[in-house]
Amino acid sequence: MEYVVELDKLETYAPPLHDGTANRRLVPADLGAGIEVVHGTLESGGTASRHKHATEWQVIILLEGTANLEIGAEPSRPLTAGAVVRIPPDTPHYFEVTSEEPAKVIVIYSPPLGAGGFIAA
Numbered sequence: 001m002e003y004v005v006e007l008d009k010l011e012t013y014a015p016p017l018h019d020g021t022a023n024r025r026l027v028p029a030d031l032g033a034g035i036e037v038v039h040g041t042l043e044s045g046g047t048a049s050r051h052k053h054a055t056e057w058q059v060i061i062l063l064e065g066t067a068n069l070e071i072g073a074e075p076s077r078p079l080t081a082g083a084v085v086r087i088p089p090d091t092p093h094y095f096e097v098t099s100e101e102p103a104k105v106i107v108i109y110s111p112p113l114g115a116g117g118f119i120a121a
Helices: none
Strands: 018-027 036-052 057-064 066-071 077-080 084-087 093-097 103-110
Touching: 066 084
Parallel strands: none
Antiparallel strands: 018 036, 036 093, 036 103, 057 084, 057 103, 066 077, 066 093
């Protein structure tokens, strides 16, 4: 196991139900840490379609950019850098980047996101 890794050297992937997203696993599920941590870059106008996670808590930390968030039955709300979003399991949510520049996020899943972790809602 490498103790120190550089973000730009980690492989990128596009998660299901996301448009304009490039993610990098900082703490992969198979590491055995009990959590999964992801760094995401979402293009301007990029979205995470309305979806939910069956058994995983999700925490999103918006590092850069602005976005709109819909969660559960609540109305859409604007987010700015520094926002921390806590999403319980089985809670539908939608995320859309509203800034001209890409949004950057840290996402934490507990437990780690399983293979079927994204469920359209």
